[in-house]
Amino acid sequence: MPELSIYSREEVKKHSVPGDAWIIIDAEVYNVSTFADLHPGGAQVLNELAGKDVTEDFYGLHRQDVLAKYARLKIGRLANEEPQYPLPEPGALSKVPYGEPSFFLGYKSPYYNESHTRFRKAMRKIFEGLQEEARLSEDANKPPSAELYRQLGEAGVLATQIGPGPWMKGLTLPGGIKGEEFDLFHELIAHQENARVGSPGFADGISSGYIIGLPPVLHGGSDELQARVVPQVISGQKRICLAITEPTAGSDVQNIRTTAKRTPDGKHFIVNGVKKWITNGTFADYFSTAVKTEKGITMLLIERDDNVETKAIKTSYSSAAGTSYITFDNVKVPVENVLGEEGNGFMVIMANFCKERWYICAAINASSRFITEESFKWCNQRKVFGKPLISQPVIRNKLANMISELEAVENWQENLTYQMMHMDWFEMATRLLGSVALLKYRSTRVAHNVSDEACQVFGGRSITKTGMGRYVEAFQRTYKFAAILGGSEEIMADLGLRQAMRVFPKSARL
Numbered sequence: 002m003p004e005l006s007i008y009s010r011e012e013v014k015k016h017s018v019p020g021d022a023w024i025i026i027d028a029e030v031y032n033v034s035t036f037a038d039l040h041p042g043g044a045q046v047l048n049e050l051a052g053k054d055v056t057e058d059f060y061g062l063h064r065q066d067v068l069a070k071y072a073r074l075k076i077g078r079l080a081n082e083e084p085q086y087p088l089p090e091p092g093a094l095s096k097v098p099y100g101e102p103s104f105f106l107g108y109k110s111p112y113y114n115e116s117h118t119r120f121r122k123a124m125r126k127i128f129e130g131l132q133e134e135a136r137l138s139e140d141a142n143k144p145p146s147a148e149l150y151r152q153l154g155e156a157g158v159l160a161t162q163i164g165p166g167p168w169m170k171g172l173t174l175p176g177g178i179k180g181e182e183f184d185l186f187h188e189l190i191a192h193q194e195n196a197r198v199g200s201p202g203f204a205d206g207i208s209s210g211y212i213i214g215l216p217p218v219l220h221g222g223s224d225e226l227q228a229r230v231v232p233q234v235i236s237g238q239k240r241i242c243l244a245i246t247e248p249t250a251g252s253d254v255q256n257i258r259t260t261a262k263r264t265p266d267g268k269h270f271i272v273n274g275v276k277k278w279i280t281n282g283t284f285a286d287y288f289s290t291a292v293k294t295e296k297g298i299t300m301l302l303i304e305r306d307d308n309v310e311t312k313a314i315k316t317s318y319s320s321a322a323g324t325s326y327i328t329f330d331n332v333k334v335p336v337e338n339v340l341g342e343e344g345n346g347f348m349v350i351m352a353n354f355c356k357e358r359w360y361i362c363a364a365i366n367a368s369s370r371f372i373t374e375e376s377f378k379w380c381n382q383r384k385v386f387g388k389p390l391i392s393q394p395v396i397r398n399k400l401a402n403m404i405s406e407l408e409a410v411e412n413w414q415e416n417l418t419y420q421m422m423h424m425d426w427f428e429m430a431t432r433l434l435g436s437v438a439l440l441k442y443r444s445t446r447v448a449h450n451v452s453d454e455a456c457q458v459f460g461g462r463s464i465t466k467t468g469m470g471r472y473v474e475a476f477q478r479t480y481k482f483a484a485i486l487g488g489s490e491e492i493m494a495d496l497g498l499r500q501a502m503r504v505f506p507k508s509a510r511l
């Protein structure tokens with residue numbers, strides 16, 4: 002970058018006509034003479050303000066990253082004045098109150114330490130770097146490229162979203178974290194930072210398939226399957242997804258109709274059936290699939306071949322997520338591909354659901370936090386009736402609602418994460434199934450409220466795909482995914498209660 006020239010305000014004032022137009026934004030000088038005709042907001046507004054300090058006007062209409070994108074227009078800075086709104090360093094954590102979980106704003110925590118801060122910063126930098134690609138990919142309905150997937154595998158990012166376990170041994174992860182020191186709170190951060198990419202279809206396109214599709218292999222696959230499949234997926238060479246839901250069976254998993262019949266020699270299953278809304282299915286190589294055998298519900302790893310057909314389903318986010326309709330037409334699968342015990346699939350699915358729902362909570366709560374932070378910033382910089390929005394009590398009340406609801410679910414999730422750290426996979430499924438279901442129910446209700454308040458705060462911008470409300474628009478269009486996928490709110494609430502009833506002491510009386 003060439004050294005910037007130093008100008009006085011008087012000098013800038015001299016460049017105040019179309020074709021010779023300079024402006025000041027936050028103590029820096031921009032030459033917009035030729036840019037004016039290309040300006041998305043039109044030449045007129047720029048020419049009218051030429052020669053002036055437009056900092057307030059600018060921040061009332063643009064996100065800060067516009068300045069980074071158009072840095073080439075910057076020709077100098079003002080003598081003896083310092084910028085008030087410097088662009089944050091890549092990966093920097095927020096300083097906005099409640100913009101991060103409290104530990105990352107300098108408060109004490111029994112769960113986090115310095116390695117978590119290092120890890121969060123490294124992950125934030127990686128996902129911030131993907132924001133532009135994510136937007137383009139979503140607009141084009143294109144899933145994240147195979148190349149990006151491999152890069153994320155190489156950087157250890159994919160492994161971080163699978164969580165602690167023997168597969169982490171010897172890996173060096175973002176932030177220099179060793180695989181052996183990686184814990185469930187690092188994993189929580191990994192999901193939170195992925196969600197902050199701000200383009201939900203792309204975020205799910207990167208990760209939703211393997212986060213929920215690989216655990217049945219990790220916890221129920223034979224040694225041979227694990228040795229072959231796990232390194233391929235973690236390194237980004239191959240992709241996997243979880244195929245449970247069908248057009249006629251969603252939260253009521255017991256009703257699935259996909260069948261797996263043994264061949265006469267007993268060595269294979271022949272699978273027939275359809276699956277619907279399977280995230281990452283359009284590009285997956287492996288499908289952790291719920292089927293019905295003569296012994297009951299069973300999980301089976303199906304490998305893509307010509308008898309597996311996947312079609313994209315157009316959803317309200319973007320086909321970048323690879324949401325699919327899958328047809329299994331006489332697919333031959335070796336019996337060695339059973340995950341867990343034949344007939345014991347419901348238990349494998351339930352154990353998986355517990356972790357899946359915890360992950361959905363991590364992602365949706367991080368998105369709610371991000372949207373709350375966006376709203377807080379907007380309320381400070383947007384002026385109406387000559388005053389910042391934040392000076393209106395009704396607006397402060399909206400922020401108070403968003404923050405207080407969000408902090409409650411986040412702190413509950415930290416507690417449950419700590420419990421999970423001290424349980425094995427199946428204990429977790431039995432003892433935490435209900436609490437995690439209730440957390441998911443509450444987290445998506447909070448997301449609903451956060452979205453609603455944020456839309457009112459951002460007004461028309463919350464329904465506009467570009468500009469200041471871009472992330473709020475994406476959130477209000479997509480938060481419902483979390484309220485439906487992995488078990489609907491109604492089922493979550495009821496499951497939570499029914500699980501509590503199972504351990505309700507007979508002796509308890511008022």
Ligand code: HEM
Binds near residue numbers: 042043
């Ligand atoms: C270096 C200076 C500037 C650059 C690089 C710039 C760039 C941009 C860009 C990229 C957009 C589209 C935003 C989006 O949809 O994401 C935009 C919109 C706009 N800009 Fe600028 N701009 C600059 C200065 C200004 C100034 C000084 C004004 C005057 C108030 C202004 C007024 C507007 C307006 C009214 C819009 C449309 C906003 C909307 O649709 O809500 N811009 N500008």
